[in-house]
Amino acid sequence: MSSSLNFLAGILSTALLAPTVAGLPQGQNNQAALAKQSSIIFSGTVSQLGAVSFVGVPQSPQTIVVRVDSVLKKPSAVSLKEGDNITVEVQDPSAFQQGAQATFYAEGWIFGSGVAVKELGHEFNAGGGAPAGGAGTGEAALGQIQKQISDQDLQNRIASSDLVVIGRITDVHRWTIPKSAAARYHISEHSADWHEAALQIKSILKGTRPKGNKMAVRFPLSRDVAWFNSPKFQKQQQGIFFLKRDQVSGDPTATLGGDQVYAYTCLKPGDWLPLSDEVRVRSLLKK
Amino acid sequence: MYAGFPAYYFSSEMCVACGIRPACCPALPKIQSRLPGETIAVKALAAFWMRLLPFTLLVMIAGILLIERKTPPKTRIGGDGLQSAGTLSPVYASPIQVKLVDLIPASLSGETNQDSEPFLAVQAANPQVMVASAFTPNPVSSSSNAPVYVSQDGGNSWVLNAITPVPRMTCDITHAMPTGENHPRGDLHAGTLACAASITLDESESNDVSSGAIMNVQSTRSNVDQPFVRALAISNSDHIYVGVNDFNQPNGHTATVDVSVDGGVSYKSFSIEARNTAGQDGPSVRPAVAPDNTVYAAFFGWRKFNGTTATSDVVVVRDDAGGTGPNPFQALRDPSDKLPGRLVVKGASIPWSNAPTLGQERIGSTLSIAVDPNNSSTVYVGWADHGRKGDIYALHVRRSTDRGLTWSKADLPRTTISNATNIALAVANNGVVGLLYQQLSAGRWVTHVVQSHDGFATAQDLILASVPADTPVQQFLPYLGDYDYLLSVGNEFRGVFCANNSPELANFPQGVTYQRAADFSTKTLTDGSGNRVAVSIDPFYFSVPVIPRSAFAP
Numbered sequence: 001m002s003s004s005l006n007f008l009a010g011i012l013s014t015a016l017l018a019p020t021v022a023g024l025p026q027g028q029n030n031q032a033a034l035a036k037q038s039s040i041i042f043s044g045t046v047s048q049l050g051a052v053s054f055v056g057v058p059q060s061p062q063t064i065v066v067r068v069d070s071v072l073k074k075p076s077a078v079s080l081k082e083g084d085n086i087t088v089e090v091q092d093p094s095a096f097q098q099g100a101q102a103t104f105y106a107e108g109w110i111f112g113s114g115v116a117v118k119e120l121g122h123e124f125n126a127g128g129g130a131p132a133g134g135a136g137t138g139e140a141a142l143g144q145i146q147k148q149i150s151d152q153d154l155q156n157r158i159a160s161s162d163l164v165v166i167g168r169i170t171d172v173h174r175w176t177i178p179k180s181a182a183a184r185y186h187i188s189e190h191s192a193d194w195h196e197a198a199l200q201i202k203s204i205l206k207g208t209r210p211k212g213n214k215m216a217v218r219f220p221l222s223r224d225v226a227w228f229n230s231p232k233f234q235k236q237q238q239g240i241f242f243l244k245r246d247q248v249s250g251d252p253t254a255t256l257g258g259d260q261v262y263a264y265t266c267l268k269p270g271d272w273l274p275l276s277d278e279v280r281v282r283s284l285l286k287k
Numbered sequence: 288m289y290a291g292f293p294a295y296y297f298s299s300e301m302c303v304a305c306g307i308r309p310a311c312c313p314a315l316p317k318i319q320s321r322l323p324g325e326t327i328a329v330k331a332l333a334a335f336w337m338r339l340l341p342f343t344l345l346v347m348i349a350g351i352l353l354i355e356r357k358t359p360p361k362t363r364i365g366g367d368g369l370q371s372a373g374t375l376s377p378v379y380a381s382p383i384q385v386k387l388v389d390l391i392p393a394s395l396s397g398e399t400n401q402d403s404e405p406f407l408a409v410q411a412a413n414p415q416v417m418v419a420s421a422f423t424p425n426p427v428s429s430s431s432n433a434p435v436y437v438s439q440d441g442g443n444s445w446v447l448n449a450i451t452p453v454p455r456m457t458c459d460i461t462h463a464m465p466t467g468e469n470h471p472r473g474d475l476h477a478g479t480l481a482c483a484a485s486i487t488l489d490e491s492e493s494n495d496v497s498s499g500a501i502m503n504v505q506s507t508r509s510n511v512d513q514p515f516v517r518a519l520a521i522s523n524s525d526h527i528y529v530g531v532n533d534f535n536q537p538n539g540h541t542a543t544v545d546v547s548v549d550g551g552v553s554y555k556s557f558s559i560e561a562r563n564t565a566g567q568d569g570p571s572v573r574p575a576v577a578p579d580n581t582v583y584a585a586f587f588g589w590r591k592f593n594g595t596t597a598t599s600d601v602v603v604v605r606d607d608a609g610g611t612g613p614n615p616f617q618a619l620r621d622p623s624d625k626l627p628g629r630l631v632v633k634g635a636s637i638p639w640s641n642a643p644t645l646g647q648e649r650i651g652s653t654l655s656i657a658v659d660p661n662n663s664s665t666v667y668v669g670w671a672d673h674g675r676k677g678d679i680y681a682l683h684v685r686r687s688t689d690r691g692l693t694w695s696k697a698d699l700p701r702t703t704i705s706n707a708t709n710i711a712l713a714v715a716n717n718g719v720v721g722l723l724y725q726q727l728s729a730g731r732w733v734t735h736v737v738q739s740h741d742g743f744a745t746a747q748d749l750i751l752a753s754v755p756a757d758t759p760v761q762q763f764l765p766y767l768g769d770y771d772y773l774l775s776v777g778n779e780f781r782g783v784f785c786a787n788n789s790p791e792l793a794n795f796p797q798g799v800t801y802q803r804a805a806d807f808s809t810k811t812l813t814d815g816s817g818n819r820v821a822v823s824i825d826p827f828y829f830s831v832p833v834i835p836r837s838a839f840a841p
Contacts, residue, residue, distance in 0.1 A: 056437065075426060108428065111392050112392045112446030113393045113444065187567060188532065190458060190512065226486060228764075248485065
């Protein structure tokens with residue numbers, strides 16, 4: 001783990017310092033964007049051109065076989081290790097020769113007895129050996145890159161939210177769609193089983209503070225495949241809530257304390273964060 | 288039961304199939320309890336047999352062990368070839384060649400997803416090419432496309448290819464590959480639901496399932512449920528039938544078939560519900576297509592719904608011209624009200640539970656229909672309802688031999704099956720009907736394939752898998768799927784089901800091939816680098832030969 005992390009950190013930090021690599025966008029932001037976009041990053045040696053490494057992958061002039069020297073980033077479910085042969089569909093086959101050593105930034109393509117990926121970018125390793133940089137730059141550099149990626153995700157979440165609220169859930173109850181909107185409501189395995197939470201507002205990080213000190217937040221309690229990843233709230237639960245005006249449940253409004261107010265939804269994994277992330281969220285809001 | 292098959296391979300409650308527990312051998316206590324009332328001669332005879340019994344049991348156990356040693360399931364990664372199920376039957380003088388393959392590829396050995404709700408398409412022009420699907424997420428990215436499993440060698444090996452038009456993971460997917468004469472790996476037609484806040488149906492096509500090209504979306508709309516795709520090969524203009532529960536239909540007549548007669552270029556939606564509903568029909572709408580352009584569709588006509596029970600008719604409609612006319616699916620009318628749609632069963636009580644109810648599985652809409660490809664007058668329909676007292680859920684199968692005009696008045700023999708789900712029916716070219724289902728029995732999910740040539744008066748019941756029902760713990764619902772699938776291809780029944788993937792030989796009586804890294808001696812999964820991987824739900828492909836009609840006992 002640590003060697004791979006160091007390796008990636010070295011590659012990334014070196015690339016940042018020496019932006020003359022082939023096939024890569026220029027600059028730090030592009031570098032981070034490429035690393036984020038890549039689900040699989042590995043260093044390897046080109047062993048065959050116009051070939052594939054396992055049955056089931058369509059062979060073409062764009063496919064090359066690369067022997068993996070080091071895996072720098074991959075999902076845990078994917079079996080890929082040093083010495084494996086991997087098929088890479090490259091963007092420019094003329095850029096590669098047998099024996100060339102490069103670091104590949106790639107997205108997954110086909111998974112069978114082996115792995116096939118599509119190249120998003122590559123950099124040839126200086127001197128034909130291991131990538132420059134090495135472990136010396138340490139995990140701090142990689143951590144910085146990963147934090148940058150993670151922060152970008154969070155910034156996107158903030159930007160797409162109508163309200164970002166720090167608060168506490170004071171009540172949760174099943175929400176039944178009113179008869180006026182019932183014509184739009186149907187029964188299926190994918191029904192959300194809407195529940196409504198009363199959220200007591202502590203502070204508003206983004207958006208206009210709603211009238212009163214509470215707001216209605218709807219969420220799906222269903223364990224159906226469509227909803228099981230959505231946040232499920234319980235009474236007294238605190239945290240940071242990334243909310244959108246309700247355009248899903250069938251009724252955009254709620255009744256709260258006798259007043260009709262806008263209802264909000266919290267649907268995606270990550271639309272709720274623990275209070276320990278408050279400082280980070282606040283700092284990103286300032287950017 | 289066919290006497291020539293070893294009992295171990297079948298589901299009947301024989302001692303050898305379930306150990307030597309007295310519960311499995313009710314004859315034992317009966318023999319003992321009868322002795323005091325018998326004559327001395329009979330007592331002597333009984334004593335002789337009682338002395339012989341231990342020896343007999345020992346011989347049987349030894350026989351079982353011998354059989355197991357002779358037919359070890361394949362455990363190697365990437366293996367191929369057919370799997371022998373055992374010895375010959377006097378009624379079927381060929382080995383039962385069962386192929387059972389865990390679809391998870393070797394390069395994803397570290398995955399622990401709940402890959403439930405499988406489906407299968409076989410290319411008509413080249414049955415070596417197949418596409419399977421499940422609730423399998425994109426293995427590397429939440430923003431990339433949901434994948435399907437592709438085989439080009441008749442199911443011996445499978446790869447995962449992210450070509451559906453849906454991000455990350457589908458929330459429903461079925462498909463068909465009717466032709467492919469112009470596309471050696473293509474003409475896959477799929478109906479997919481995206482797991483978004485507004486669940487959207489895409490009807491899409493791929494001309495090459497082995498390429499990285501994302502399927503071309505030909506039609507899309509929201510507010511529908513459970514697309515179920517069947518197709519008929521028509522040169523250059525495949526006929527495609529997608530059963531959907533379309534909430535956009537007026538008056539609660541939601542049971543709908545989308546019909547395309549131009550290979551998916553355009554679709555027309557036809558409600559097939561003609562009666563008052565409880566605001567909607569049930570989720571399952573199932574077409575079945577015969578080569579002579581006869582198209583049946585079955586659906587649950589919900590007449591009442593109270594949140595936990597649907598009072599439902601099981602309705603079958605038919606069209607004799609491939610759904611091409613202006614008012615299709617009206618060929619069958621029920622004598623009771625003269626309305627389109629034959630009521631096979633009226634007022635069935637169907638439990639609806641979107642929570643773990645049958646083991647860890649939800650229940651509420653289980654339906655299948657199959658037509659004889661060479662005699663479209665013969666059609667079978669199967670469904671699940673509340674069943675008898677004490678049942679949670681029970682399967683039923685009925686048959687019509689006059690194009691759906693009349694149906695068997697009761698369940699066909701042996702087809703009232705307690706606490707079972709995921710029924711899938713198919714009819715082979717020789718008229719033999721296949722029945723796939725999964726039954727919760729003694730804390731295990733047992734997957735059966737039954738074949739019969741005479742409406743289940745006689746039948747061969749083969750167990751493909753028997754796995755613990757309490758592990759793994761469900762990640763979401765459905766646990767195994769709201770459906771599985773069976774179809775006939777030449778002289779094979781091919782199908783898919785989902786099950787606990789623990790690599791234990793005893794769980795797969797017909798043998799099994801794992802592509803993913805598995806050690807059957809230690810019963811452990813690994814990630815390919817030696818690290819243990821937790822048990823999860825995997826999709827399994829199988830092929831079972833269709834039994835020749837002549838092989839069934841008269």
